[in-house]
Amino acid sequence: MSGKQFIERLEKRFGDLVARVELEAIDPWIEVEPGGVIELCRYLRDAEDLRFNYCNSICVVDYFEPDAKKAAKTAWGPHLEVVYHLSSIQYKTTLVVKVMLPRWKEDVPGQLPEVPSVSGIWSTADWHEREAYDLSGVWFTGHPNLQRILCPEDWVGYPLRKDYEMPLEYHGIRGR
Amino acid sequence: MATASTSGIVEIDVRTDEMLVNMGPQHPSTHGVLRLVLRTDGEVVSEATPHIGYLHRCAEKIGENLTPRQWIPYTDRMDYLAGMNMNLGWALAVEKLIDYDLPEKARHLRVIIAELNRVASHLVGMGTYGLDLGSFSPFLYAFRERERILDLLEDACGARLTYSYLTPGGATADLPPGWLQKLTAFLDQFEPVILDYHALLTNNAIFIKRTANIGVMSAEMAIDYGCSGPVLRGSGVDYDLRRDGEERYTSLYAGYAFEVIVEKNGSYPRDHEYPPVPSDAVLGDCWHRFYVRMLEVIQAIDLLRQGIEKYSQSTGDWGTPIKLAAKLPKGEAYLETECPRGQMGFYIVSDGSGSIPLRARARSSCFCNLSVAPELCRDCLIADVPAIIGSLDIVMGEIDR
Numbered sequence: 001m002s003g004k005q006f007i008e009r010l011e012k013r014f015g016d017l018v019a020r021v022e023l024e025a026i027d028p029w030i031e032v033e034p035g036g037v038i039e040l041c042r043y044l045r046d047a048e049d050l051r052f053n054y055c056n057s058i059c060v061v062d063y064f065e066p067d068a069k070k071a072a073k074t075a076w077g078p079h080l081e082v083v084y085h086l087s088s089i090q091y092k093t094t095l096v097v098k099v100m101l102p103r104w105k106e107d108v109p110g111q112l113p114e115v116p117s118v119s120g121i122w123s124t125a126d127w128h129e130r131e132a133y134d135l136s137g138v139w140f141t142g143h144p145n146l147q148r149i150l151c152p153e154d155w156v157g158y159p160l161r162k163d164y165e166m167p168l169e170y171h172g173i174r175g176r
Numbered sequence: 177m178a179t180a181s182t183s184g185i186v187e188i189d190v191r192t193d194e195m196l197v198n199m200g201p202q203h204p205s206t207h208g209v210l211r212l213v214l215r216t217d218g219e220v221v222s223e224a225t226p227h228i229g230y231l232h233r234c235a236e237k238i239g240e241n242l243t244p245r246q247w248i249p250y251t252d253r254m255d256y257l258a259g260m261n262m263n264l265g266w267a268l269a270v271e272k273l274i275d276y277d278l279p280e281k282a283r284h285l286r287v288i289i290a291e292l293n294r295v296a297s298h299l300v301g302m303g304t305y306g307l308d309l310g311s312f313s314p315f316l317y318a319f320r321e322r323e324r325i326l327d328l329l330e331d332a333c334g335a336r337l338t339y340s341y342l343t344p345g346g347a348t349a350d351l352p353p354g355w356l357q358k359l360t361a362f363l364d365q366f367e368p369v370i371l372d373y374h375a376l377l378t379n380n381a382i383f384i385k386r387t388a389n390i391g392v393m394s395a396e397m398a399i400d401y402g403c404s405g406p407v408l409r410g411s412g413v414d415y416d417l418r419r420d421g422e423e424r425y426t427s428l429y430a431g432y433a434f435e436v437i438v439e440k441n442g443s444y445p446r447d448h449e450y451p452p453v454p455s456d457a458v459l460g461d462c463w464h465r466f467y468v469r470m471l472e473v474i475q476a477i478d479l480l481r482q483g484i485e486k487y488s489q490s491t492g493d494w495g496t497p498i499k500l501a502a503k504l505p506k507g508e509a510y511l512e513t514e515c516p517r518g519q520m521g522f523y524i525v526s527d528g529s530g531s532i533p534l535r536a537r538a539r540s541s542c543f544c545n546l547s548v549a550p551e552l553c554r555d556c557l558i559a560d561v562p563a564i565i566g567s568l569d570i571v572m573g574e575i576d577r
Contacts, residue, residue, distance in 0.1 A: 025507065026273065026509045027509060053399050054402060055402055056519070056539060061525050070529070074527065074529070083523070085523070123402075124400065124547060135236070150577075160236060160240075
């Protein structure tokens with residue numbers, strides 16, 4: 001199945017939920033609306049001829065430039081991208097799915113943007129989502145145990161955000 | 177309270193309470209700082225919860241502040257037992273982004289170095305696994321040979337522990353003169369020794385009792401949890417990125433003859449030369465994960481011998497490292513390679529504004545392999561927990577990154 005056919009099929013089935021398709025990129029990717037993540041992922045995993053049963057990685061890229069001068073030159077507006085790398089053991093194919101999120105929910109700093117959890121589809125997503133939440137500050141709704149995994153429970157802030165500031169001290173330990 | 181039953185046997189009624197037991201953070205079998213919280217009832221573990229993050233070295237954050245070549249030494253500090261394979265993964269991801277084609281000689285050089293490091297890593301995996309199960313000598317035997325591999329790696333790159341040699345564009349230098357002869361001499365000495373390892377562990381009755389039918393993982397479960405490497409193949413899934421991966425990676429191995437180590441119809445490739453699968457072993461248990469690793473050592477030796485020949489016959493260049501601060505094009509690239517512990521993925525995102533990537537992500541194989549531990553440890557005995565954790569062959573530096 002060619003990339004075009006595959007995309008047409010997805011668009012037919014999911015309509016507007018598939019927001020954007022980039023077939024020219026190094027790793028071709030499709031963008032899905034946050035509301036359609038569960039539906040799309042379940043379809044990708046279960047469809048007879050796709051079987052994306054292996055979730056390689058879930059990570060978050062923070063598109064944000066803290067420097068106002070440099071920010072004026074960037075081609076993108078500030079946003080977060082949740083990137084799902086999937087592959088199929090059976091057919092040896094790979095696919096990248098992306099979800100675009102605002103940096104903060106309703107632009108209120110501190111309110112985490114939300115995306116549905118896919119840990120019910122691939123068990124490995126459980127830890128990947130915890131890591132993404134811990135380091136990048138994305139709230140995965142419906143996750144069974146969304147807690148920090150690499151940082152301590154009482155850590156403040158999300159270290160992989162571009163505007164994250166290293167704490168000066170943590171429980172009396174010097175940070176810088 | 178003791179009660180005498182009618183048959184005359186005295187039965188002792190031992191009452192057990194549920195108890196929370198901390199295993200680690202610093203426990204000999206946890207290989208680094210891993211804390212396992214076990215909910216036990218007597219000897220039986222009903223729940224095991226891994227707590228990680230004690231080492232967390234913020235590798236991804238550092239990657240966002242360094243150029244790809246500057247980050248190379250950080251990649252090998254993640255999985256310090258297989259630094260060369262980690263270098264290779266990141267180098268290939270960067271090359272994928274900048275669309276760099278490798279000269280033929282550099283290709284063979286990479287295969288030689290990566291496979292040599294795989295042997296060293298599996299030796300540690302095997303030796304420390306014996307140690308976990310209370311047998312000390314395999315550890316000494318394994319480290320004796322590993323030292324010789326480290327000597328070779330030291331000759332090539334100058335470091336013994338934090339070796340870092342492969343880099344985007346090829347390698348940092350050519351192999352020193354006479355190195356290939358030394359490698360051949362080592363392989364000739366090493367190949368017969370492997371039988372000793374098998375004698376020490378593989379068909380050792382105590383070892384089989386401790387590992388066979390323990391921590392059984394089905395193929396579906398392994399895939400669902402994103403397990404990879406020997407852990408995945410130990411469950412019978414025929415998947416190896418050296419054959420099934422991306423072209424940029426598999427092209428390194430183009431022209432090499434090798435067979436993926438996985439059980440097919442009850443037997444492994446080349447297993448007739450080594451102890452057979454014991455009757456109590458079940459596909460997907462600790463014993464199979466261990467055996468896959470042992471056979472991969474032989475496979476790596478095969479690949480090394482082919483690599484030596486191909487390297488000495490190929491002409492041309494061993495590759496030129498890209499500039500330390502080469503400008504990165506706009507785009508993103510994700511690439512996974514087959515490290516000794518599993519599939520290590522690197523993801524690089526660049527917005528095209530300079531030589532520092534916007535995001536450097538390391539998808540760690542042990543992270544996923546460890547996430548299956550709570551499932552495997554359910555309803556096992558406390559003594560089985562080290563056997564299960566050890567069979568996953570984890571390196572905490574890679575999990576915490």
